[in-house]
Amino acid sequence: MDIKEIIKPENLVYKKTELMTDAPLSYCPGCGHGTAHRITMEVVEEMGIWEDTIGVAPVGCSVLAYDFMNIDMTQAAHGRAPAVATGIKRVWPEKYVFTYQGDGDLAAIGGNETLHACNRGENIVIIFINNGIYGMTGGQMAPTTLPGMKSSTSPYGRVIETMGHPLKMTELIAQLPGTYFVTRQAVHTAAAVRKTKKAIRKAFEIQKEKKGLAFIEIVSNCNSGWKMNPVDANNWMVDNMFPYFPLGDIKVDGELVK
Amino acid sequence: MTEEMIIAGFGGQGVLSMGKILAYSGIMQDQEVSWMPSYGPEMRGGTANVTVIISDERISSPILANFDTAIILNQQSMDKFEKSVKPGGVLIYDPNGIIKHPTRTDISIYTIEGAKLASKMGNPKIFNMIVFGAFLEVKPIVKLENVIKGLKKSLPERHHKLIPLNKDAITMGMQNVVKASI
């Protein structure tokens, strides 16, 4: 059998969504960003809302998210994505608006914008990639860096006494009446990807029904920043990140479930 | 005609609103007006003042160092603004609470017992309108009918029932202003 006979529509088992561009991903092999991008765009495509969806990219590794997501996008200043998304959503209330942010962006420099967008209950979706480190700038300590975890600015490990505790932003914003759906997921296994995609779908459905803010944390790895190979990074994530940042829904239908 | 004046006293005495009613009255007779307040925390309890200019011509500076008229309602303002009245100008003050009375002989000085008359009329809030009446008696630069029109314009509808009381207060001020002898 020759390859042309195999490439036939009836044999197609997977097709890249048209909402991902053909640009090669700039992420490190094994990074969770590519998967998180793809499932977000798949949800937008499956809901048939791509002509009405506007994304907000952060500063960090995913600053170039707009190179890969084939929708209208705005790139925000560091940490300001929730404010930028608020601006867009308030003047286009019928559009779907989401931010895609990393831990430094969302939980450190943008902590205030995150808190207040959540508190106002902006009708937007926030996708929060937490890999416990600043990836793009070269592996510095993030607000979510674990105790004892090494980074280029905590070279002997994070010292709680002087550097503070890892920030559980997701639990924090779940306390606010403005958030409607808050969950923590991962994209390291096929099963986890399916669950995360379901959560993202749910988040966009909530926006459609104008119920409030939906917040999805995705615990991910940073094999470059963690200085591990991708497999080890994922294993380390399961062993170390998940106990501190446990997966699962935190708030559903406006009610805390955890 | 150009009238450059300052109204100065404590916050809460109605200094700013007296200036505002004057400015509105000027607009009612098609004149140019400007109203420049001192602003900030000093408004609450400390001294407050407002520079009001009414003119037949385009107004240049809203900020002035010298005035045709000064209406002075506390000692601090007397200390500050007595010297700022232009020679030949007018100073009107309420002697209530004034320890050091004005001494200049090159200006016309008038007193109005605003605080006393207001309490006699049973409403301390109309104090500023009594003083305003005193000013109008000395310097009738705006017509009373335009003041009433200005009041209607500057007060919210729900306060229009207070206009007759304000008018009485203005009349009270007009009748009780006294030329001071130095």
Next chain:
Amino acid sequence: MGEVKLMKGNEAIAEAAIRAGADAYFGYPITPQSEVIEYLMVERPEDRTGMVVLQAESEIAAINMVYGAAGAGKKVMTSSSSPGVSLKQEGISYIAGAELPCVIVNVVRGGPGLGTIQPSQADYFQSTKGGGHGDYKLLVLAPASVQEMADFVDQAFDLAFKYRNPVLILSDGVIGQMMEKVVMPEQKPRLTNDEIIERYSDWATVGKKKSRERNIITSLELDPYRQEAHNLKLQEKYKKMEENEVRYEMINCEDADYIIVAYGSSARIAQKTMDQARAKGLKVGIFRLITLFPFPKNEINKLADRVKGFLAVEMSAGQMIEDVRLAVNGKVPAEHYGRYGGVIHSPEEVLAALEQKIIGG
């Protein structure tokens, strides 16, 4: 002609924003400009025109809301006073870099730091030389009356969309807090969503139709050569502004021996100085800047050929004077005078400075 009203400059700006057909205002309270957002909240523009008003959690958030909404093709405004405008500089740099239209109002107070809440003109450098990081310019309008506070809002929006550039209305505590007669412009309708999509879908994030390429609002260009090309394009735009948008007012300059250059409240104060000087037989004229960038350098240079001297009057330690001197180019003396830190110079003080620094010297 519309109805004559007595309004504060800050209130006039707010009302004019509604009437200009603005889609949104995002702000944060700070003295001496809080009346802008207070007025808007009282007026309920969402009922009048559908305009959105939101009190943000900070000036930083407010300018980034402006960035988002402006990038989505809407007509948006924010306002603040000096310390708050410093906080906005990051966002303003992004807006300038991403070439978005918006209107920013600064009702200047004295600094540096928290400074004073009293009027000042010490943000001239920040306003006209960039303000944030990178090579960029704002188009800067300086109103000198409450009427101009109202009139400049609509003009600022037009200029902002014409050049896709932020336009700054540089006011100060005097013009913001004082009340004057003002005739409000007629209500302009807001653009409908369909009109916005039709007009701006070549650049704005209004939702990507399958038939077009996606729109990206960004100020990021990692390739330095492409970033340089982008900068060249920006510079070209600023040059066009210098060619086409210079605005100023000359008062009694025809026969003048001495010129006071000023803007905003100082230009008003200087007019009284001019009257006082002329009463003494001194031929003084006023060159009032309306645009601070672009700066009317050619006009001042020409004037320098036929006058004996310039006094730059501004409530600062001497900022605009640098541009005046560049324009005068050494032809005649050009000196600075101004009180600052929140102190307002009187017409008499300006006259004394003019006599001492220019006429006497």
